[in-house]
Structures are given as structure tokens and as C-alpha cells.
Amino acid sequence: EDKVVQSPLSLVVHEGDTVTLNCSYEVTNFRSLLWYKQEKKAPTFLFMLTSSGIEKKSGRLSSILDKKELFSILNITATQTGDSAIYLCAEALYGQNFVFGPGTRLSVLP
Amino acid sequence: SAVISQKPSRDICQRGTSLTIQCQVDSQVTMMFWYRQQPGQSLTLIATANQGSEATYESGFVIDKFPISRPNLTFSTLTVSNMSPEDSSIYLCSVEGTGERDGYGYTFGSGTRLTVV
Numbered sequence: 415e416d417k418v419v420q421s422p423l424s425l426v427v428h429e430g431d432t433v434t435l436n437c438s439y440e441v442t443n444f445r446s447l448l449w450y451k452q453e454k455k456a457p458t459f460l461f462m463l464t465s466s467g468i469e470k471k472s473g474r475l476s477s478i479l480d481k482k483e484l485f486s487i488l489n490i491t492a493t494q495t496g497d498s499a500i501y502l503c504a505e506a507l508y509g510q511n512f513v514f515g516p517g518t519r520l521s522v523l524p
Numbered sequence: 525s526a527v528i529s530q531k532p533s534r535d536i537c538q539r540g541t542s543l544t545i546q547c548q549v550d551s552q553v554t555m556m557f558w559y560r561q562q563p564g565q566s567l568t569l570i571a572t573a574n575q576g577s578e579a580t581y582e583s584g585f586v587i588d589k590f591p592i593s594r595p596n597l598t599f600s601t602l603t604v605s606n607m608s609p610e611d612s613s614i615y616l617c618s619v620e621g622t623g624e625r626d627g628y629g630y631t632f633g634s635g636t637r638l639t640v641v
Contacts, residue, residue, distance in 0.1 A: 448630075450630075454635070455614050455616070455634060455635025455636075455637060456616060456632040456633060456634050456635045457567070457616075457630075457632050458632075459630070459631070502566065502567070504567075504630075511569070512569065512630065514566040514567040514568075515566060516565070516566045517566050
């Protein structure tokens with residue numbers, strides 16, 4: 415089964431900082447790469463990436479995929495305490511299977 | 525995108541007992557997925573539930589421990605049987621996203637936080 419690796423596993427920053435979260439994956443049966451934010455229990459969908467080099471943006475969050483190097487990054491600019499969460503990266507495979515990474519635990523201090 | 529109601533939200537159970545978790549979707553979906561997230565860990569797929577057929581379990585998960593029902597296209601249950609403290613986890617149901625925004629992403633239920641004592 416494909417493996418998804420995220421780094422860093424945890425990160426502590428102060429409000430206003432910019433953070434970059436990393437996700438690398440294997441490519442046996444790649445369909446898309448997804449990012450989720452998990453604050454309490456249920457992950458909430460952030461981005462789905464299928465094409466290399468096309469940045470997806472939502473407010474202060476943005477993400478991009480590099481299918482040649484098999485990685486994706488999630489950027490958060492001007493972080494706020496409400497951004498504190500676990501950020502999960504998941505690889506969607508053909509056959510409707512998803513493989514989740516271990517997550518990056520982000521803590522934003524006031 | 526689909527909206528999923530999951531209950532209970534949390535429970536504390538005695539070891540050796542069983543707990544059934546329910547998920548209700550506001551639209552008909554072909555497949556529903558059940559995940560487990562142990563403390564400090566990422567999400568692990570338990571099984572895929574299709575209506576009208578037996579669930580498909582991932583390696584390491586068996587029907588006797590995690591029986592699943594899927595009586596119709598909007599509802600599913602997961603039972604955690606003969607519980608031990610190692611079953612303490614968050615359990616999540618999900619369906620494949622159908623909205624233009626979700627694409628092939630998952631929509632998750634609100635989760636059930638299970639503690640076994």
C-alpha cells in the first residue's frame with residue numbers, strides 16, 4: 415500500500431507567522447492528493463489537487479502539487495490561533511481507497 | 525456535498541461490552557466508509573460498506589470484531605464488539621464527496637469518541 419509522509423509532525427508558531435506543511439507520497443495508483451483540517455474529531459476538506467503546478471487558494475491557505483517529485487505543500491500565511499489543528503494529507507488511489515498521512519499538529523500561539 | 529449525522533458523539537464503555545455507532549446521510553450514496561483514529565495516530569480505514577452486500581474489511585480488521593450493517597443507501601452502523609481499552613479511538617464514517625468543490629474528497633461524519641475503561 416502506498417505510504418504518505420508528512421513533515422513536520424508538529425509545529426509551534428506565533429500569530430502572524432507563515433507556515434509550510436509538507437506531504438510526500440508514493441505513486442502506485444495515484445488519483446489525487448487531498449488536504450484536511452482536523453480540529454476536534456471530524457476532518458474538514460481543504461483542497462484536492464490532481465495537476466502539477468496549479469496552486470489552489472482559499473483565503474490565507476494555499477496548496478500546490480508536484481507530481482514529478484511526488485510531494486505537495488500547504489501554506490498558511492498570517493496564521494491565527496484558529497488555525498491550530500492537525501492538518502492531514504491523504505492520497506486518493508484508483509479503486510476508491512485513500513491513504514492518510516500521520517498529520518502535522520500545528521499550534522499557533524497568540 | 526452530503527451531510528452526515530453520526531451518533532453517539534462520545535461514549536465511555538466497560539470492557540467486554542459492545543457499542544453501535546450510527547451514521548445517517550442526507551442523500552443516497554453507494555459506498556460508506558468507516559475509519560478509526562487511535563490517539564495520536566492518523567486515520568485508518570476499517571471497512572467499506574456497500575448497500576446490499578457484505579462490507580469489505582481492510583487488513584487487520586475482521587467482521588466479528590467490527591460488524592457493519594448497511595440496510596439502505598442513506599444509513600450504516602458500525603459495532604465495536606467485546607471492547608478492550610485498545611479500542612479507545614475516534615471512529616468516523618464518511619462518504620465520497622459529490623460536490624464540485626469536493627471532487628473525490630471525503631465528507632466525514634462528526635465522529636464518535638470512544639473510551640473503554
